[in-house]
Amino acid sequence: MDKEPLEKTSQQPLEKDKLSSGEYKYGFYTSVDADLAPKGLNEEIVRLISGKKGEPGWMLAWRLKAFRHWQTMTEPHWANFQYDPVDYQGIHYYSAPKKKADGPGGLEEVDPEVVRAFDRLGIPVSEQKRLSGVAVDAVFDSISVGTTHQNELAKYGIIFCPISEALQKHPGLVKKYLGSVVPYTDNFFAALNSAVFTDGSFCFIPKGVRCPIELSTYFRINAAQTGQFERTLIIAEEGAYVSYLEGCTAPMRDENQLHAAVVELIALDNAEIKYSTVQNWYSGDKDGKGGIYNFVTKRGQCRGNNSKISWTQVEAGSAITWKYPAVILQGDDSTGEFYSVALTNHRMQADTGTKMIHAGKRTRSTIISKGISTDQSNNTYRGLVKILPSAEQARNFSRCDSMLVGNQCSANTFPYIEVDNRSATLEHEASTSKINADQIFYLQSRGLDTEAAISLIINGFCKEVFQELPMEFAVEAVKLLELKLEGSVG
């Protein structure tokens, strides 16, 4: 990953026939009896989803407005992608594993196959086996199948539950905040999600409470020809703190599957939200067949003064990733951060980055993006830093580094900067580098094998991002990247 060699070393590019990277470990399918909506999207389907969840009337009305608005929109194609058009009428918009009996709910009624599937993914959902220090909401296709630690969290006044449950138990809170950061008119996929979202997590951290454990959601797509449209809403009241993690996987299939999520974060005065993602959706085979189309709208609003929102993402899966976690820095002295590692292999296409919108005075933002591309993949960073006239003395620091492994991949960086206040300070750094055979040989000649050498190089490259992840997640992320890069060099 030297920049242009200054010395006359033999910067041998890696041979292309040696390039092909690791297998996907989470590609299994669980056979369950599912409650499946008919294919296609129309008002009836929207009503059906709302009905399944027993939603209040205002929710259905909002969904229908979103649906009608979506019908007026067209799929955006400004991203750096090539893919066949999505057939929105060829998808099931609701698929839920059937419960054993109709009852008051609870994990004991969930199909044991579903519980086993989560166990296999290393996500124990039963309270007996639950992870200490992490509360988990497990979402299987269109519904949440279990949320751990709820009672403990309730003692602190923290609400952590599926959003469908929040609509039943805390409709006032949902109504107050849902769509307040990402309105349904925002973009094509956000409108679609608003019409047909099924499950996702709701987190509410009341004033002055520091959430004592990590909150997390694990998203699993299982059923074929379905889409997953989850909606997550996190609110941290004045002085509250929460660290939230999400993970995702899906079976290996030849068809493409759509995942269009919306995540909204709201931080009030002095509140802090730390949101971490390890995205490992199935990315298709080495010829680009199959994989998840991941069109996601994630946005946080630092609504209060001195609040902070931090996005950390490790994007290692999906055939297509379209994702720009944003922070609207509304409150004075608020802080937005974006730390990202995006790894693409085979024929994956990632177009990801962030938006930092500075409105408040003395607002600060930091962007650290690391893109790694291998095989024939295409990895794009796209980011916007916008300083509004009201943002006196705003500051931004951006750093975008790309690493290429092999000769057939590509990396692009599109940083957009719009400054409407002369007191702003912006810095932007960028680099492109390559892992080359000489680096591998150098490390080998010191006793490290190829895998250890690549791992050392990749860890060095991603260090600033990995150190932002919670400890166990960082370990997981390193392992995931190593697995993905296995056999990709040398």
Next chain:
Amino acid sequence: MLEIKDLTISMNGVEILKGINLSVKQGEVHAIMGPNGSGKSTLAKIIAGHPDYTATRGEILFNINGKMVNILGLAPEDRAREGVFLAFQYPVEIPGVSNAIFLRAAFNEICRYHGAAEMDPLDFDAFLREKMARLSMDEKYVNRPVNVDFSGGEKKRNEILQMAILNPRLAVLDETDSGLDVDSMRVVADGVNRLKSGNNAFIVITHYQRLLNYIVPDVVHILKDGRIVRTAGRELALEVENKGYDWLKQG
């Protein structure tokens, strides 16, 4: 400890090394001199196992646990673990990876291979700083990324530092003196001399005689056009210094 027999290497149909024979015993320092393009660096790289070069004929025997083993079949990392070290002519940059992390990873890898206990970060830090002080390397190089923004001289010192840390049985120095001023050369030579013992051996590849004023060789070989054309004692280096290489005939 090292026995190279009839080593022949072709690249794109052109022979670069044409039947090299070389025997290095424990405790010896061998110098290999020769004009540009004579095959010196190729020889260094194939000893270390560079994947670009394959032998079309011959073998490289290296003493492993009392047996002479042809190391051409060993991966570069296994050669390193068995005690072969190459000080690179052009050390490679590894951005983002600190010198300390890199050196400890390498050191512990070799410990693991030999079933020895690994060194923890604190002990290793002390060990590293002591070695660096001896090479007059500034402490800032502990946490700087490997070779990134190092001057030419610092890169070469960093190679000698790695050698001092890994304590190889056979060290091949590929034009370590090129681009060094006299002071740096003294420091580098001092590093080599300090490491010298009856149990290890050195192959010093150089273009010029001057390094050999500081690292005194037992045997000098002249490599020309892929062949060793003359082998003699130290005086051969001085003769080359005066007369150049042209008077030496091939074979």
